[in-house]
Amino acid sequence: MKHEISPNLALDQLVTERWAAGEPIVHLGFGESRLPVFPGLVERLAAGAWRNAYGPVAGAPGVLRAVAGYFTRRDLPTAPDQVIVAPGSKALLAALQFAVPGDVLLPTPCWVTYAPQARLAGKHPFGVPVPDDCGGVPDPDALPAALRRARAAGLDPRIVVLTVPDNPTGTTAPPDVIRRICAVAEDEDLLVVSDEIYRDLVHDPATEVLSAAEVIPHRTVVVTGLSKSAALGGWRIGAARFPADEAGVRLRADVAAIASEVWSTLAGPMQEVAEYAFDEPPALRERLAADARLHGRLARAVHAICAEAGAVVRPPTGGFYVYPDFESSRTALRRLGVTDGASLQKYLLGQGVVVLAGTAFGDDPRALRFRAATSMLYGATAEEQEATMRAADPLDVPHVAEALVTIEKVFRTLA
Structure with a gap:
């Protein structure tokens, strides 16, 4: 049996290397809650x-x-x-x-x-x-x-x-x-x-x-x-x-x-x-409840972007993921060289947005589905993450707003 590194870990390693090389990438490909430790x-x-x-x-x-x-x-x-x-x-x-x-x-x-x-x-x-x-x-x-x-x-x-x-x-x-x-x-x-x-x-x-x-x-x-x-x-x-x-x-x-x-x-x-x-303990419960609200705010924002771009996507209720399906855009995507989940992931990577194709989750390889991990948007540093946590509306935090603009612009090309 051939053994390979888990696709989500391999993808996160790739993004880390590209970040180190100075590439501007919006990372939605890894299921990690990137928040400071309580x-x-x-x-x-x-x-x-x-x-x-x-x-x-x-x-x-x-x-x-x-x-x-x-x-x-x-x-x-x-x-x-x-x-x-x-x-x-x-x-x-x-x-x-x-x-x-x-x-x-x-x-x-x-x-x-x-x-x-x-x-x-x-x-x-x-x-x-x-x-x-x-x-x-x-x-x-x-x-x-x-x-x-x-x-x-x-x-x-x-x-x-x-x-x-x-x-x-x-x-x-x-x-x-x-x-x-x-x-x-x-x-x-x-x-x-x-x-x-x-x-x-x-x-x-x-x-x-x-x-x-x-x-x-x-x-x-x-x-x-x-x-x-x-x-x-x-x-x-x-x-x-x-x-x-x-x-x-x-x-x-x-x-x-x-x-x-x-x-x-x-x-x-x-x-x-x-x-x-x-x-x-009560202080930890309070922090985790605030984190859950933050996860929901960002997940719903990316859900809305996906829906506006023409995807069919279930409304998120827990965790920090959305899983859009761009099947309705198959004809348009074919002109971009996108015919399946893997090529859709590759195309988005080329546009500076990293997602993980549905095929990694056992989905039909031909399906135009991927997972977007919205928890990666909170910030690259502890200072940025703290700012996101403290904000009255995290969508107004500059680095979050900038990332969402990029996601919206790129996802609009899928329609």
Whole structure:
């Protein structure tokens, strides 16, 4: 099997090199919350610097208690012995792939890492289209037929992955859709892996988030982390919640066994940070709520630009993404040499705007879709990011306004 660097990381590296060379590029290609670290988290990191022992694989008692409390406050009653912390949610998602037998059902499109992780574990990822109104979940009406096709092809689907809210579409599956998927999971004996790393970044007040673990707690593992909500991507802090029944206890033990051979434990200083963050002190809650509002303001602004340029695009409700479809412009784009997602990404790069083509998310390679990560607009320096955060309207901040003008000008050429 040929292995390649994940496309989002490779693209971000390319942009960093071009920025260093002095190229003026508007970067919408990487899903990172580029905001300054909350000072209280820096203080906890420094306070935890003395923690140089390995410690328990699953995590020390203090951080397990804090993570259990975090889930309990989200209507998921949780005991400390139901959770594990790790160096990022990505590590936990990979460990689950190795711990649980069988193939994997994924929404199409979905985050770039799910399918490669499944393949690394020797599994077959099987894509199921998302509903028309949202992403992050396989269409519950299409899921039973997809299962029949997979089994007829000799596959053995045992896991279905949900992302609530979603990357790449920036939408949140409604509670009714989650309940219907859970009904299929019950009927078909599927384990649900619910990736909820964007849960605390819902920015549409009308959006209700329902976790599959509230509906079928005995067959749902919830994964989360601090990379997105607390803008700590480089610190690598993730957590998972397992079912409380006997099967859940066994699965947690299996994941811990894998962790013991791969990452040993979450670094001690990061456990200090995680305990503080998952305890959710009021000042941190206030900051994260303000960040979520900022994400929503920029996501809606880029959504409007996409729609005005002729794209079909779902309104964003959580996270910091939009996922426009320029199929209606196919004839005009052909004259620009654009015939598929890859050539659309290449064309936009040539115009100074970086996006990530839908094909990276498992989408149809011919589709004229891409993900735009609006969180990259806050500023290249801590000073610019602080200015964006403090502004009464972030769209009025000069570097943000300038970037939006560029995006609008370039996207207008797609019409």
